[in-house]
Amino acid sequence: MIWLGVFFFVTLLMGVPIAFVMGISALGYFVATDHLRFLLAVPQRMFAGQDSFILLAIPLFVLAGNLMDVGGLTQRLVGFANSLVGRFRGGLSLTAIWGSFLFGGVSGSAAADAAALGTVLSPELKRQGYQEDYSAALIGVSSIMAPLVPPSIAMILYGALSGTSISRLFVAGIVPGVILAVILSAYAMLIARMHGYPKLPAMSLAQIGRSFGQCAPVLLLPVIIIGGIRGGVVTPTEAAAVAVIYALIVAGLWYRALSLSRLREVFLSTATVCAAIYLLIAFAHVLALIFSIERLPQAVVHTLTTVSDNKWVILIMVNLILLVLGMFLDTVGILILTVPALMSIGSQLGMDPVHLGVIVVFNCLIGFATPPVGLCLYVMSGVTKRPIEAISLHALPMVGLAIFVLAIITVFPGLVLFLPNLLVN
Numbered sequence: 001m002i003w004l005g006v007f008f009f010v011t012l013l014m015g016v017p018i019a020f021v022m023g024i025s026a027l028g029y030f031v032a033t034d035h036l037r038f039l040l041a042v043p044q045r046m047f048a049g050q051d052s053f054i055l056l057a058i059p060l061f062v063l064a065g066n067l068m069d070v071g072g073l074t075q076r077l078v079g080f081a082n083s084l085v086g087r088f089r090g091g092l093s094l095t096a097i098w099g100s101f102l103f104g105g106v107s108g109s110a111a112a113d114a115a116a117l118g119t120v121l122s123p124e125l126k127r128q129g130y131q132e133d134y135s136a137a138l139i140g141v142s143s144i145m146a147p148l149v150p151p152s153i154a155m156i157l158y159g160a161l162s163g164t165s166i167s168r169l170f171v172a173g174i175v176p177g178v179i180l181a182v183i184l185s186a187y188a189m190l191i192a193r194m195h196g197y198p199k200l201p202a203m204s205l206a207q208i209g210r211s212f213g214q215c216a217p218v219l220l221l222p223v224i225i226i227g228g229i230r231g232g233v234v235t236p237t238e239a240a241a242v243a244v245i246y247a248l249i250v251a252g253l254w255y256r257a258l259s260l261s262r263l264r265e266v267f268l269s270t271a272t273v274c275a276a277i278y279l280l281i282a283f284a285h286v287l288a289l290i291f292s293i294e295r296l297p298q299a300v301v302h303t304l305t306t307v308s309d310n311k312w313v314i315l316i317m318v319n320l321i322l323l324v325l326g327m328f329l330d331t332v333g334i335l336i337l338t339v340p341a342l343m344s345i346g347s348q349l350g351m352d353p354v355h356l357g358v359i360v361v362f363n364c365l366i367g368f369a370t371p372p373v374g375l376c377l378y379v380m381s382g383v384t385k386r387p388i389e390a391i392s393l394h395a396l397p398m399v400g401l402a403i404f405v406l407a408i409i410t411v412f413p414g415l416v417l418f419l420p421n422l423l424v425n
Contacts, residue, residue: 172357
């Protein structure tokens with residue numbers, strides 16, 4: 001394992017993309033430890049790791065989100081959020097938060113959320129006098145809510161790896177997402193009062209109704225997904241296919257925003273995103289082979305349970321480990337590498353796998369807004385042309401609030417489980 005760690009951190013510090021960090025580290029391990037005989041199993045592991053019907057839902061949901069985005073949904077969702085919260089002090093910053101929450105019900109991707117909302121809102125936030133680094137950090141941190149709201153690519157992957165009900169995972173992420181949105185909203189209102197950020201004109205009920213009507217077809221998408229899965233009509237993968245058809249109808253016929261050139265862009269964007277995800281999955285399964293050879297999951301479980309037999313102490317250690325991993329690794333890689341050990345720990349602690357899944361995914365998402373990797377912060381740096389260091393400084397208090405929410409849902413599992421228990425059998 002020492003050699004694996006050496007190759008891993010050296011390539012990571014060199015700036016090698018994380019998927020290739022995993023592949024190079026695995027190859028270096030096999031050569032350095034004289035385990036070359038296992039190289040024959042590497043291609044098999046890479047393909048077997050992706051040979052799962054449920055994983056087909058990932059590209060389909062990404063495609064559905066991209067189709068909806070082409071339909072101009074970002075502006076419509078922002079407009080609806082603005083009609084609800086714009087009247088409050090710092091209303092446009094609240095629009096960024098709740099627009100992110102609503103957009104998450106379509107994209108399921110934090111990076112896509114940050115890019116779409118950052119492009120739409122950043123110029124207007126700057127025009128209204130908001131500090132650029134603060135507004136970029138706010139959008140970047142708010143975007144981590146996207147994978148908590150169904151459909152969520154991270155939840156799909158956790159469900160596939162752990163055998164947990166994906167429909168229950170989808171529903172379980174909603175309440176933590178709402179809690180995070182409310183707490184970020186309180187912080188944004190406090191900052192708005194301190195800096196005198198403006199209110200927006202209050203909208204009438206008729207204007208709110210028109211704004212809702214413009215984005216109602218978009219807001220129906222997560223309802224169709226959850227309703228179809230819960231009703232037993234479709235599996236999660238089939239729900240993803242239905243979502244694509246629905247997105248084609250809404251974007252093409254309702255909003256009349258699709259053309260051959262735009263469709264080409266959508267398919268190319270989807271293929272690019274999914275290629276990166278599946279490459280990560282493939283190489284992460286090779287690392288998982290090494291972990292099984294070294295019996296690492298069993299060693300982790302034994303170590304944690306040896307340190308303490310107190311459930312809360314173990315959960316604190318698990319959260320700390322995941323938060324540190326999230327600072328350096330992609331969500332896909334973290335899930336594939338840690339879920340086997342975490343399921344064993346959760347079983348020993350008597351935890352509901354859905355509760356454990358939300359905790360694990362939330363930890364990974366915080367990494368999207370945490371330096372040095374902080375993908376959403378880098379996205380916002382690219383959108384606003386502001387230095388990543390300045391954005392990260394403003395993001396840290398909000399990351400602290402996200403960790404506070406993580407602590408709440410860890411200690412109070414009922415907050416996570418009551419909605420799945422109510423809606424999903």
